[in-house]
Amino acid sequence: MLVTGNDILVPARAGKYGVGSFNTNNMEITQAIIHTAEKLRSPVMVQMSEGAIKYGGQDLANIVKDIAERATVPVALHLDHGSSYASALKAIKMGFTSIMIDASHHPFEENVHETRRVVEAAHAMGISVESELGRLGGIEEHIVVDEKDAFLTDPEEAVRFIEQTGTDYLAIAIGTSHGAYKGKGRPYIDHERIEKIASLTSIPLVAHGSSGVPAEIVQRFRDSGGEIGDAAGIADEDLQRATGHGIAKVNVDTDLRLAMTVGVREVLKASPKEFDPRKIFGPARDVMAQVIEHKLRVLGSVGKA
């Protein structure tokens, strides 16, 4: 069933498990996410960035809503990295049930102002809101944040931000970054910071940049003709520690991008004569389902629906 982000995340924080929030850009990705969640009796969030909305529009949003409404587990449709009040309102009009307003690259007061506007509008429509404080490294869809500008979330500031905005859940910068290159080897996750923020707050916390970039998928990507550098993602153990301390929503995009591409490349390489789209995108859907299954097990949301 299609529900709001709060419906899914408030129990997750209380239950000390994480809920995967997976980015989608087409039907097969959406099916892999929701069908795998149903198979494992897990709540799940499907998110679309502004780029995905540009790419698939209401067509894609309707596919997600329709599969979510018929699903036998709770599913929210979430706007990922909403960049403005207007973008948030448009997504609500499209039927999104959870909205991120990401104004974290602005100074604190401006971030508060922007976030509070969206919270008031979204709450009037019964929609829950994610906002962000602190700055991840890596590439956020609409801005490049290089290391020197990335800054981790200050716990006391987080308390003030939540009080002043009324945000329902909060994305915090704790060492993760977007994309396939999260740092040399195992990216450093500031668990003390997570645990401090969790001890001072009671709303669900969000970890962006939480793809694991599994070595097996990276190897298959290379073996099937893909080119990728020394990619590294967040370690399963780091995610498990974090979900035990306030992190309730865990954003994953890169892993699905890699998995889908591996599926397609492997078919095209093995069967050069193949041109049936079902034979090309079907196996890609299966690789994504395997990656999603692993993530749901790591996050501990299996059986929670």
Ligand SMILES: O=C(COP(=O)(O)O)NO
């Ligand atoms: O935070 C993410 C995705 O992060 P990854 O690149 O690690 O999948 N989306 O908002």
Ligand SMILES: [Ca+2]
């Ligand atoms: Ca941001």
Ligand code: NA
């Ligand atoms: Na988000």
Ligand SMILES: [Zn+2]
């Ligand atoms: Zn993100």
